[in-house]
Amino acid sequence: MKLSDTQIETFRRDGVLPLGRVLDEATVASACEHMEALQKRDLMDNPSTEPNRTSIRLLNVSSFDDWFMNIVTNDNVLDAAESVLGPNIQYFQDNTFQKPAREGSSTSWHQDNVWWHADPPNMVTIWIALDDVDASNGGVRYIPGSNTGLIAPELEINDPKHGTYKLLAPDQVDDSIAVSFTLPAGHAVMHHCLTIHGAPPNDSDRLRRGYTVHLQQAGLLKSSPEKCPLLRGKLPV
Numbered sequence: 001m002k003l004s005d006t007q008i009e010t011f012r013r014d015g016v017l018p019l020g021r022v023l024d025e026a027t028v029a030s031a032c033e034h035m036e037a038l039q040k041r042d043l044m045d046n047p048s049t050e051p052n053r054t055s056i057r058l059l060n061v062s063s064f065d066d067w068f069m070n071i072v073t074n075d076n077v078l079d080a081a082e083s084v085l086g087p088n089i090q091y092f093q094d095n096t097f098q099k100p101a102r103e104g105s106s107t108s109w110h111q112d113n114v115w116w117h118a119d120p121p122n123m124v125t126i127w128i129a130l131d132d133v134d135a136s137n138g139g140v141r142y143i144p145g146s147n148t149g150l151i152a153p154e155l156e157i158n159d160p161k162h163g164t165y166k167l168l169a170p171d172q173v174d175d176s177i178a179v180s181f182t183l184p185a186g187h188a189v190m191h192h193c194l195t196i197h198g199a200p201p202n203d204s205d206r207l208r209r210g211y212t213v214h215l216q217q218a219g220l221l222k223s224s225p226e227k228c229p230l231l232r233g234k235l236p237v
């Protein structure tokens, strides 16, 4: 279902919008089964930025198991994206994030477009809860209104697995205005590629699994349609 004018206005102002339910229970259960199967194949990546903490991640998950394209092409996902990106939509990436009970690591504050360099910044992420997710098990936090421009990140991360890169330092972010959402499994939040977001560690006794779909206005990043299929509308000529 397309977003209402009020929802679009909220998204444009805040850079973040809860979408409500996008996946039914059966699809959530299948997604968890497919994630588990990938984990057994030992494909998951474990970005180790915090000692004694674990995040289990797989980038571009649909390239390993194309079942996930069922979610990428789900009408609830694409209708929400189309409401803000327009009719021409192209895949960019889809990822899984699994943060185990009591040891799931935090996600530092960041803006996705620091990596994507989309200009104009017409890209969105739809973060879908595969477990019931809220503030207590490491729900993603967003800084409303931060979707106005890039901030040069100053926090150096030395990840033994992924080398050195920079994210936003805590003093670059006014976290007193951060918002997070209570998401039953199957519910989603959409954020703009400039919106600052991050997540606390999972200190709860509940698993925290999420799946993200990253979409671009078709043709924006000049991605090849073989790797990044057109999902709606047409590519610019």
Ligand SMILES: O=C(O)CCC(=O)C(=O)O
Binding pocket: 097, 106, 107, 112, 125, 127, 140, 197, 198, 199, 210, 212
């Ligand atoms: O789930 C997380 O902790 C990170 C998610 C994220 O960074 C994203 O959706 O862009």
